[in-house]
Amino acid sequence: MNKGKWTAAGITLFLLAFFLFLNWQYPYSFISVKKSIRFQPDPKVAEEYKTDFQSFRQHYYSNSVELASLTDNRTEFVLNAFDQKWLMSSEPVTMDSMKLNDILTEVQDARTLIMELAFRETYPQETKEYLKIALENSIEMESYLLMVKNNPSITRERSNSMFHQMHMMFQNELKMYESFYESYQQSYKK
Template sequence: MSKKVKKISWWAGGFIVFIVIFISIMTWFYPYSPFSVNKSYAYKPDKILFNGKSYEQILNEFKASYEKDLKADADNKYPNLTINRTQYILPIFEQDWLINESSVPIDAMKLDMMLFEVQQVREVLLNLDVQVDYTSEQRRYLVDMIRSIISLEDNIIELQNENYASRKELNRRFDNLYGAFTSNFRRFSSFYKWG
């Protein structure tokens, strides 16, 4: 092999090694970047307690109470729409990444699904606003909930568009998103009690 061929193969090999290292670094430090091989971020929420209870415990208590209400309402000639529509709202608060204590990978498809479900909940809440004759206090809770859901949509869209957010930045944004989901759940449970 001539010196020129050896030199070209060293350059080609070095270039390939550089590309592999570059892509590995981008994949690790910027999980959602266009250069990332695996566009996913494994998020593990901090263990946040609400009056000594985890989010999952509070959610399970609400669900147990809701299921009793649903059974009691099943016999009514005209069902309570707030109770009836809650079955379409609860799934956004039961997502695995909100409940799991271990890391859950969140990729672009999961973010798309999350956004779609939140938009569906917004539609359900808007329909409730039109279909149910709430008191002014109840309507205020509902309007606050709708505004908060719209803000949640914006947060998810921002995350979808963050191609060059570092792992640290993504963790901060997912912490904020986690907090937004849990505060929306508390808002919804307060509205439900009023409804």
């Protein structure tokens, strides 16, 4: 081969390697072929989340029958936002744009329901505070998800870190909503 062909082959290989590197390093970038990342949840966090969720769900279903109110009704649907397999499993999960859209939809639906409770129901001050924090947390989660979903310059390492952070945000939101619901039940029984 002559020198020109070697140069062209070298440039082509360099561009291909560079493209593959960018594709790997920036999984959600506009040049990425498959906009996804394999997220490996922390097994301890996933197990703790699963335990917390199941405990709250069991508490809700064992007590909501006697309290047929808007809060009880909406809580059933808010629970759906927390009932996501990727939050309760230590198995790796592929986070692609479709998965992120599904998670975002669940968070937005939960936020809408929490806002409805804030404006349509009357609660004692302590219960209002829990609801306010739960609403703030859901808005923060929604913003965070939008940032992850719409930022093509996030690296693979940063994406993994952000998914771990998102996992913790769900756990905190679950605990806060559970505190709100328990406070609501106590005030309702008085």
